[in-house]
Amino acid sequence: MSSTRPQQLTVLGATGSIGVSTLDVVSRHPHRFTAFALTASRQWEKLHAQCLRFAPRYAVMGDEASAGLLRQALKDAGSRTEVLCGEQALVDVASHADVDAVMAAIVGAAGLAPTLAAARTGKKVLLANKEALVLSGQLFIDAVEKAGATLLPIDSEHNAVFQSLPGDFRRNPGSHGVRRVLLTASGGPFRETPLSQLEQVTPEQACAHPNWVMGRKISVDSATMMNKGLEVIEAHWLFGVPAERIEVVVHPQSVIHSMVDYEDGSVLAQLGNPDMRTPIAHALAWPDRIDSGVKALDLFEVARMTFERPDFSRFPCLALAYEALRAGGAAAAVLNAANEEAVGAFLERRIGFLRIPEVIAACMERAGGLAVDSLESVLAADACAREYARKEIRLRQAA
Incomplete structure (x- = not known):
């Protein structure tokens, strides 16, 4: 990639919250980045x-119709x-020769094929679509390594872990004394809601996240903590860390975005205001740093930070995600697809x-034993x- 010309950027999912934030960062640095392609579903x-x-x-x-x-x-x-x-x-447009x-940032399984195409053609892949790794794990990582692509996580948690790990950790995971990856979670809007009241929860309540501005589907995932469960699976593939060394920490203030615990007792963390432009700017400019438009963190305004263990009885989706990661095979793909249908x-x-x-x-229980050794088998x-x-949903509608 030439350092004298702007990076040519394709934004998959340009009209979603991540896409909009990406273009906001791009607009601040017109000499560094230019839009090659922008995509949307129907908007x-x-x-x-x-x-x-x-x-x-x-x-x-x-x-x-929308294209017309x-x-x-x-x-x-x-x-x-x-x-x-x-x-x-x-x-x-994800694999075009002119794209750097x-x-x-396409939500769900729909983003898998173009994201995999970007990896296979050696692009710098800014991964906001966690489903690419949840569905196709080893297949996706193999494509990145074979093509020499650069994989940079955009989820605030994984970006924080990336910043807190040594630069060569993925290549030499056993030589740096990493004990645990600690993924922080806000706990969503129902962290303190009595369990007896969750039966009456409305979509509007589920989408009212206390800290982050997100789309409706990911907001519901945050409310169930499935979003964190998918991030556990994603962290496994991004950093090569097994399930038993990935721990979720409920941190309601969303100031510490994640941490890495080392064997010498050190814990390295990345802190910042809850604004997706920070990880986006980090990944766009990596290994440099650029202005993201995010307000500087005021620790005196934050005043305090608290931490809790996740309650698996309150958040069974998180437990299901750990179960899928340990099961391997198609279990994570099944978990993701069933979740998308149920949330819809x-x-x-x-x-x-x-x-x-x-x-x-x-x-x-019904479909977890399927194989996933190719894009076709994943799909x-x-x-x-x-x-x-859909059958299970119809059964519950009729009940």
Whole structure:
């Protein structure tokens, strides 16, 4: 990559919260970064505004109807951005020869194929799509290593761990005295809600995160702590640490983003205000540091920080994630797919909040033994789990 020209960046999921934050950081450093491609599922109006501001070479929509609307709107505005459509177009803009870095921020299994394509073509992969590792773990890491791609985590927790580990830890994991990886969790909006009241939880309450501004699906995952469970699985693959050495610490203030515990008694942590622009800026500029637009942390304003052990009876989804990691095979892919279906049903008010872990557990019992040794087998396991999950959801609707 030339140091004299801007990095060419593809943003997968440009209209989501991570995509918007990424473009905010990019806008602060126009001489360092330029948009090569921006993508969205159906929010063509938002993507239209982004295209007019950042002038990417390509824009990709998830369906032809949205693509047609965007194409006409950009043409009317005199834009030279070419509009593409569909999954293959996502793969193409993630793996294009002119692309230096890919922000992988498409939520869920839909982001797997283009993120894997970026890894296979040796890109700098800024991984905000945790499902890429949850679903395809070893397959994804093998692709990164074979192609010599650079893998940089965007989740605030994994980015904090990355910053707290030695630079060569992944290559030499046994030589640095790492005892534990400590992933912090806010505990979400229901950390202190009486268990008897969780049955009546509404989507609006579940999406009201106390610290972070996030999309609806990931907000529900935070409320169930499935988000943290998926992060445990992701941490295993990112850092090569087994499940028994990854510990979740509930830290309601969300100031310490994660920690690494060393055998000599040292604990290294990364602190900062809860703003995703910090890890995004870190990964975009790595190994340099740049302004992210985030306010400096005022420890006097924070005043205190507290820590709790997670309550697995309150957060059964976290226990299910550990179970899936230990089981191996397709268990994590099944966990993720069932969770996506169950959360979608909850957001549509078809099942209650407490039914989410029930659906996931039932699907893991039925489909956890499937193999995942190729992209096709991962997608097959994902599809199978979704079919099971929809059946389980219908059973709970009828009950």
